[in-house]
Amino acid sequence: MTKRRIGITVEYIVLTIVSVISLFPLFWMLMSATNKSTDVLAGRILPGQKLIENMSNLLKTANVGQAMMNSFKYSVLTTVGSVLICSIAGYAFEVYYTKSKNMVFNLLLISMMIPFAATMIPLYTLFGKLNLLNKTLGFALPSLSTVLLIFLFRQSAQSFPKSIIESARLDGAGELRIFLEFFVPITKHTFTAGITVAFMSNWNNYLWPLIIMQSPTSRTMPQLISGLTSGYVTDYGMLMLAVSISILPTVVVFLILQKNFVEGITGAVK
Amino acid sequence: MNARFKTKFKLSTIGWIFILPATLLLLLTKFWPIIRALVLSFQSGVGLNTSFVGAKNYIRMLHDNLLHTSIFNTFFYLLLQVPIMLIIAIILAVILNDSRLKLKGFFRTAIFLPCATSLVSYAIIFRSLFARDGFINLILMKTNIINNPINWLSSPWPARIVIIIALTWRWTGYNMIFYLAGLQGIDPSIYEAAKIDGASAFTSLRKITIPLLKPMILLTSITSISGTLQLFDETKNLTNGGPANSTISISQYIYNLSFAYSPQFGYAAAVSFLVLIMVAILSFTQMKVGDRR
Numbered sequence: 001m002t003k004r005r006i007g008i009t010v011e012y013i014v015l016t017i018v019s020v021i022s023l024f025p026l027f028w029m030l031m032s033a034t035n036k037s038t039d040v041l042a043g044r045i046l047p048g049q050k051l052i053e054n055m056s057n058l059l060k061t062a063n064v065g066q067a068m069m070n071s072f073k074y075s076v077l078t079t080v081g082s083v084l085i086c087s088i089a090g091y092a093f094e095v096y097y098t099k100s101k102n103m104v105f106n107l108l109l110i111s112m113m114i115p116f117a118a119t120m121i122p123l124y125t126l127f128g129k130l131n132l133l134n135k136t137l138g139f140a141l142p143s144l145s146t147v148l149l150i151f152l153f154r155q156s157a158q159s160f161p162k163s164i165i166e167s168a169r170l171d172g173a174g175e176l177r178i179f180l181e182f183f184v185p186i187t188k189h190t191f192t193a194g195i196t197v198a199f200m201s202n203w204n205n206y207l208w209p210l211i212i213m214q215s216p217t218s219r220t221m222p223q224l225i226s227g228l229t230s231g232y233v234t235d236y237g238m239l240m241l242a243v244s245i246s247i248l249p250t251v252v253v254f255l256i257l258q259k260n261f262v263e264g265i266t267g268a269v270k
Numbered sequence: 271m272n273a274r275f276k277t278k279f280k281l282s283t284i285g286w287i288f289i290l291p292a293t294l295l296l297l298l299t300k301f302w303p304i305i306r307a308l309v310l311s312f313q314s315g316v317g318l319n320t321s322f323v324g325a326k327n328y329i330r331m332l333h334d335n336l337l338h339t340s341i342f343n344t345f346f347y348l349l350l351q352v353p354i355m356l357i358i359a360i361i362l363a364v365i366l367n368d369s370r371l372k373l374k375g376f377f378r379t380a381i382f383l384p385c386a387t388s389l390v391s392y393a394i395i396f397r398s399l400f401a402r403d404g405f406i407n408l409i410l411m412k413t414n415i416i417n418n419p420i421n422w423l424s425s426p427w428p429a430r431i432v433i434i435i436a437l438t439w440r441w442t443g444y445n446m447i448f449y450l451a452g453l454q455g456i457d458p459s460i461y462e463a464a465k466i467d468g469a470s471a472f473t474s475l476r477k478i479t480i481p482l483l484k485p486m487i488l489l490t491s492i493t494s495i496s497g498t499l500q501l502f503d504e505t506k507n508l509t510n511g512g513p514a515n516s517t518i519s520i521s522q523y524i525y526n527l528s529f530a531y532s533p534q535f536g537y538a539a540a541v542s543f544l545v546l547i548m549v550a551i552l553s554f555t556q557m558k559v560g561d562r563r
Contacts (some may be wrong), residue, residue: 007471011368012371015362015377019381021439022381022443025396041404042408043408085291088288088291089291089293092285096281096282104289112496114304115499115500117520117524117545118307119303120303120542121303121307121310121528121542122304122307126302141295145292145293145299150292175281175284203388204388207502207521210525211529221388222389225390225394234398243391243395250388251383254385258379
């Protein structure tokens with residue numbers, strides 16, 4: 001009995017320490033966003049009153065509004081597009097299974113091994129020729145079809161009851177309608193997980209926009225905050241405010257969807 | 271043609287139509303560029319003035335000290351950081367799977383929250399925390415652990431350590447979720463039986479949890495390895511590869527070759543092919559080892 005109690009106490013201590021380490025950098029970021037740079041450097045980790053001042057400095061230094069708009073536009077469109085394209089493909093790989101489709105699927109799995117660094121130069125020259133530099137479509141194209149999402153949806157199609165498809169077909173429903181009216185609602189956890197994963201990776205995408213979105217008006221948030229650190233003197237209050245703003249959307253999306261996210265992953269990997 | 275065959279043919283065609291957009295896009299954005307990169311890696315020059323140079327780019331790699339540094343760094347991060355992170359992730363997942371535990375949701379969210387931050391953002395947060403006049407030095411000095419501030423980011427080894435700390439902070443929770451999902455598929459009665467047989471907590475971890483988590487361990491180590499081999503955002507924003515390129519990663523070196531220095535697409539393509547080969551070898555080895563056990 002006492003041994004068990006020691007065990008669980010150790011577990012609580014470990015989890016508390018790890019949680020503090022996990023949360024502290026984010027807490028420090030939020031506190032710094034409300035303080036003057038000199039106070040941040042003096043180690044102040046309490047809320048301050050310089051939020052407005054930091055905000056006006058930030059707006060003077062960088063075009064945050066435009067970068068936020070760009071990031072929202074690119075990531076929302078890319079997320080919607082990729083979930084549409086990958087969900088129907090993952091579903092089809094499972095539901096219309098044939099040996100030849102499975103061979104295509106395995107080929108696609110191999111593409112997971114191709115590192116982005118290996119493709120970025122040919123993609124850059126190709127997109128230059130196609131006049132896609134600084135365009136939303138240029139940002140989106142490499143992320144619209146991702147093996148991870150196809151894999152996720154194929155896994156969830158595996159546990160989707162096939163009898164529903166059979167009876168819907170007998171009732172005369174078209175194949176696309178079966179997908180939209182039965183598969184989508186039943187596997188909505190997978191869709192939430194898929195949307196979360198896709199939105200986070202699109203919002204946080206850095207290397208590709210750095211190459212293809214080079215004009216100042218098409219820059220994204222990660223590019224903007226990366227550029228803020230290149231000066232000689234760092235204004236920590238302003239910098240941490242910019243970082244806070246840039247991670248806000250993904251943190252909010254994650255906190256809203258996190259329960260479904262874990263279930264979606266669990267459902268998909270079972 | 272009978273009706274049954276007709277329907278079957280129709281369904282198969284619809285299946286292909288559903289698969290087509292995703293497949294074409296991957297052919298365009300993954301397979302076509304990789305073939306182009308292979309061709310490019312045997313060429314040299316700028317823009318349209320490229321010419322075939324045979325294996326010259328590959329021979330140049332043998333004498334390229336900066337490339338050797340970037341490979342050393344990437345493997346140093348890989349061999350030290352990935353095992354540390356995955357072990358911590360397994361331990362945390364096992365703890366969080368304990369049915370007696372309260373506040374599970376809170377702990378899980380707290381540990382997973384770093385994954386919601388972008389790579390650039392957390393790199394900048396860590397860069398600020400570990401700056402010479404940053405918070406970490408301040409605390410270490412106030413607690414008298416050190417007398418003078420450590421130049422975390424402008425000396426090679428401390429900078430590499432900071433990169434490892436930052437990577438672990440960002441990715442441990444992510445891997446933990448996969449283990450947690452795997453653990454939820456294990457029947458608790460197995461543990462009960464082991465306990466009755468007198469197995470200690472460590473024995474059941476070693477004999478039950480780890481073997482049953484094997485598919486997850488394989489998945490997470492493949493994704494972590496391929497992620498580390500492609501490391502870019504963190505080194506770019508934490509140290510910018512510095513001081514004097516001592517922390518540069520392979521991806522950052524490829525980026526510099528293509529976009530920061532005068533463009534050398536041919537050589538950059540050859541280096542990126544090296545990364546592809548390394549990812550492929552490591553993934554296949556992982557899968558083989560995973561299969562045998």
